[in-house]
Amino acid sequence: MINLAAICNPSEYNVNPISVIDANFLQPVKIVDVCVQQKKWLIHFSTSEVYGRTLASYLGDVDYSNPELYELDEDSTPLIMGPIGNQRWSYATSKQLMERYIFGRHKEAGLPFTTIRPLNFFGPKMDFIPGRDGEGVPRVLACFMTALLDGQPMQLVDGGMARRTIVSIHDAIRAIVLMINNREWSVNQIFNVGNRHNEVTMKELAELMREAYAECTSDATHLKHPIVNVSGLEFYGEGYEDCDRRMPNLTKAKDLLGWEPTRSLKETLLETVTYYYDQYRDWPKTQRGAAVTQA
Numbered sequence: 001m002i003n004l005a006a007i008c009n010p011s012e013y014n015v016n017p018i019s020v021i022d023a024n025f026l027q028p029v030k031i032v033d034v035c036v037q038q039k040k041w042l043i044h045f046s047t048s049e050v051y052g053r054t055l056a057s058y059l060g061d062v063d064y065s066n067p068e069l070y071e072l073d074e075d076s077t078p079l080i081m082g083p084i085g086n087q088r089w090s091y092a093t094s095k096q097l098m099e100r101y102i103f104g105r106h107k108e109a110g111l112p113f114t115t116i117r118p119l120n121f122f123g124p125k126m127d128f129i130p131g132r133d134g135e136g137v138p139r140v141l142a143c144f145m146t147a148l149l150d151g152q153p154m155q156l157v158d159g160g161m162a163r164r165t166i167v168s169i170h171d172a173i174r175a176i177v178l179m180i181n182n183r184e185w186s187v188n189q190i191f192n193v194g195n196r197h198n199e200v201t202m203k204e205l206a207e208l209m210r211e212a213y214a215e216c217t218s219d220a221t222h223l224k225h226p227i228v229n230v231s232g233l234e235f236y237g238e239g240y241e242d243c244d245r246r247m248p249n250l251t252k253a254k255d256l257l258g259w260e261p262t263r264s265l266k267e268t269l270l271e272t273v274t275y276y277y278d279q280y281r282d283w284p285k286t287q288r289g290a291a292v293t294q295a
């Protein structure tokens with residue numbers, strides 16, 4: 001059983017926390033229980049959000065000189081969430097409790113499981129473009145893309161200083177297929193799936209995406225596409241807080257599965273931006289070019 005279903009859009013976490021908790025914890029409990037009854041191997045998609053904020057971010061002046069304070073290891077890094085009033089953590093805490101439920105069922109009832117913590121899979125077909133084939137606020141990739149397609153400013157929440165690592169969907173799928181085909185190595189493990197080499201701030205991501213857009217449209221004016229700042233409160237409303245950085249330790253996936261990501265950020269963004277441009281170029285422009293810093 002492979003469970004990918006989730007509400008995993010940051011624009012929902014503050015405003016619809018009950019739906020987020022239902023989709024990411026209460027509903028999947030039933031899937032886990034069926035797997036226990038039927039003695040099935042469950043491959044469950046969790047999230048790197050379960051790590052919360054880094055230790056470094058709580059130590060005053062953020063200092064990333066010590067990897068022990070920010071590197072994310074599947075089996076040893078503490079999972080640090082903000083206060084209850086910051087409902088932004090509804091997603092991360094539901095996913096974390098789900099992981100704990102799966103692990104508990106493994107220990108008590110012998111459930112075979114594999115938990116995957118994706119770190120920003122990027123590629124064609126992710127999310128939707130508001131006003132074309134969906135409504136609402138999608139994740140950062142489609143938000144920036146909407147702004148580029150609409151000729152609207154790309155909006156950076158709180159200056160776009162949050163850092164994320166981006167992994168190509170092709171690398172991610174290769175990791176998942178390796179897990180499925182090598183049960184003896186992937187069973188009863190938690191895996192980070194990300195790319196340490198593709199780290200950017202959200203501000204850098206906006207700049208790189210407009211470069212890719214200029215390249216795929218052969219129009220250099222897009223290099224100057226406007227990027228503006230917006231506060232987290234303004235964009236997400238009450239209860240917003242961001243994870244500062246997500247740098248995965250990937251040694252487990254390499255040692256057990258022989259997996260390493262190979263695709264660079266530049267090629268991943270060019271492929272993705274070109275896909276969206278080809279797909280949506282003939283649609284009329286809308287006024288919705290909004291974008292977020294969170295992924």
Ligand SMILES: NC(=O)c1ccc[n+]([C@@H]2O[C@H](COP(=O)([O-])OP(=O)(O)OC[C@H]3O[C@@H](n4cnc5c(N)ncnc54)[C@H](O)[C@@H]3O)[C@@H](O)[C@H]2O)c1
Nearest residue numbers: 004005006007008023027045046047048118119120121127
């Ligand atoms: N894509 C990423 O970079 C990323 C990062 C972290 C975690 N994840 C996790 O990986 C999984 C897949 O992510 P994705 O990017 O494909 O998300 P997605 O939003 O594209 O797909 C999730 C799908 O689940 C559906 N869904 C929600 N609740 C459901 C329910 N009760 N029953 C049936 N379907 C339901 C949604 O409608 C949606 O189509 C999710 O568990 C997500 O939390 C993905």
